[in-house]
Amino acid sequence: DTEVTQTPKHLVMGMTNKKSLKCEQHMGHRAMYWYKQKAKKPPELMFVYSYEKLSINESVPSRFSPECPNSSLLNLHLHALQPEDSALYLCASSQEYEQFFGPGTRLTVL
Amino acid sequence: GQSLEQPSEVTAVEGAIVQINCTYQTSGFYGLSWYQQHDGGAPTFLSYNALDGLEETGRFSSFLSRSDSYGYLLLQELQMKDSASYFCAVGSTDSWGKLQFGAGTQVVVTP
Numbered sequence: 001d002t003e004v005t006q007t008p009k010h011l012v013m014g015m016t017n018k019k020s021l022k023c024e025q026h027m028g029h030r031a032m033y034w035y036k037q038k039a040k041k042p043p044e045l046m047f048v049y050s051y052e053k054l055s056i057n058e059s060v061p062s063r064f065s066p067e068c069p070n071s072s073l074l075n076l077h078l079h080a081l082q083p084e085d086s087a088l089y090l091c092a093s094s095q096e097y098e099q100f101f102g103p104g105t106r107l108t109v110l
Numbered sequence: 111g112q113s114l115e116q117p118s119e120v121t122a123v124e125g126a127i128v129q130i131n132c133t134y135q136t137s138g139f140y141g142l143s144w145y146q147q148h149d150g151g152a153p154t155f156l157s158y159n160a161l162d163g164l165e166e167t168g169r170f171s172s173f174l175s176r177s178d179s180y181g182y183l184l185l186q187e188l189q190m191k192d193s194a195s196y197f198c199a200v201g202s203t204d205s206w207g208k209l210q211f212g213a214g215t216q217v218v219v220t221p
Contacts, residue, residue, distance in 0.1 A: 031207050042197050042211035043153060056208055090152060097141055097160075097201065099209065101152040 002027060004102035006091050012108045015081060021105045023074040023091030031055075032074045033099065034066060035090040043090055043101075049074060081109045112136045114212035116198055121218040128185045130215045132198035135179060141201045142174050142181045143209065148194045156183065156196075185217070193219045 004025045013019050023032065031050050035043035048056035049068045063085075065077040074091055086109045091102040116132045132142065141160040145153040157165050159174035159181060171184040185192055195216050199209040 033207075040214075042214050044211075045208055048207045050207055056205065094207075097143060097158045098155045099143075099145075099153075101154065103152050 002100070004091055004093055004100050006089075006102035006105050008105055009103065010106050010108075012110065013078070013081065014110050015083075017081075018077070018079045020078065021076040021089055021091075021107075023076075023102055024072055025093040025100070025102075026072055027093060027095070027100065028071075029093035029095045029100070030071075031094045032068065033092040033094075034064075034074065034076050035092065035101075036085075037088045037090055037104070047076075078107075081107075083109050085109050112200065112202060112210045114198055114200060114210060116196075116212040116215050118213065119216045119218065121220065122188055123220050124188055124190060126188050128188060128217060130183045130185070130196050130198075130217070132181050132183070132212055133179060134181075134198070134200050134212075136200045136202050136210065138203035139176070139179070139200060140203055142172075143199045143201070144170075144172055144183045145197045145199060145211075146194050147197065147214075153197065188219050190219050190221070193217060 007022045034046040037043045046060045047066045052068045067075040088104045090104045092099040114134045122128045143158045144156040147153045157172035169186045174181040195214045197214045198212040
């Protein structure tokens with residue numbers, strides 16, 4: 001199994017909702033990542049987990065809360081988001097230099 | 111700090127060769143990667159250079175010159191399916207695990 005899976009594929013939420021994005025990989029990779037990507041822009045790193053511990057937080061607002069329940073799973077909890085948070089949210093994993101990206105969750109905040 | 115520069119767009123015809131340059135200013139540089147992303151899709155890894163020289167993978171090759179802080183991705187025998195965005199990305203020992211992506215180069219392949 002050489003893929004990263006993400007659910008849901010699409011999500012529409014209001015500014016008062018709470019939702020979660022899920023990511024899973026079964027490649028035994030030690031590092032997992034959350035990225036945010038706006039149209040026509042590069043992926044923008046949000047969080048890095050290494051060996052299930054948060055190692056990088058790129059000064060992301062607290063309305064985004066990551067969680068790594070185990071070495072295969074990564075969640076991103078969303079609460080009180082703003083319309084400008086609408087974007088493609090990508091999960092990735094890596095063992096060394098190559099990052100494997102999931103298909104992403106396209107999030108729309110109304 | 112870190113900065114990367116790559117052209118915003120390149121247009122070429124099928125069968126042609128395209129070179130996408132990437133210059134970087136990165137403290138603690140340890141490697142240059144290239145990713146391809148089709149519209150609506152996820153980035154996919156193409157190549158990685160940690161040492162000077164050319165790496166070849168099928169129709170795609172990547173080059174790195176550490177002394178010049180410069181690299182390129184060479185796309186040969188262009189096909190319509192190569193129309194996509196291409197990102198260079200650097201890794202730095204200043205922040206292990208973090209990739210800094212360039213702004214991306216949109217490659218448009220015409221018949």
